[in-house]
Amino acid sequence: MPIIHRSMARIVRHDRNHPYEVKAKDGETFRICACGLSRNKPFCDGSHRRTADELPGELYAYDEDGRVRVPAFYPG
Numbered sequence: 669m670p671i672i673h674r675s676m677a678r679i680v681r682h683d684r685n686h687p688y689e690v691k692a693k694d695g696e697t698f699r700i701c702a703c704g705l706s707r708n709k710p711f712c713d714g715s716h717r718r719t720a721d722e723l724p725g726e727l728y729a730y731d732e733d734g735r736v737r738v739p740a741f742y743p744g
């Protein structure tokens with residue numbers, strides 16, 4: 669009997685467009701990605717700048733090539 673592996677895609681919504689700043693006991697500050705676009709998760713790599721001109725109330729999907737505005741199928 670063949671083994672069938674199925675994977676599922678997920679849409680994860682991120683509403684924040686700037687990182688969380690977390691201060692460690694030693695005083696060092698870490699910037700944690702909250703936009704979902706960092707290539708160095710969990711740390712912010714500045715990719716949130718791509719979200720700077722998003723319009724309030726609109727939903728966007730990002731990939732390597734850019735972004736598209738998505739019709740709001742999913743209630744907030």
Ligand code: FES
Pocket residue numbers: 685686687688700701702703704705706711712713714715716717
């Ligand atoms: S908050 Fe995601 S890259 Fe900065």
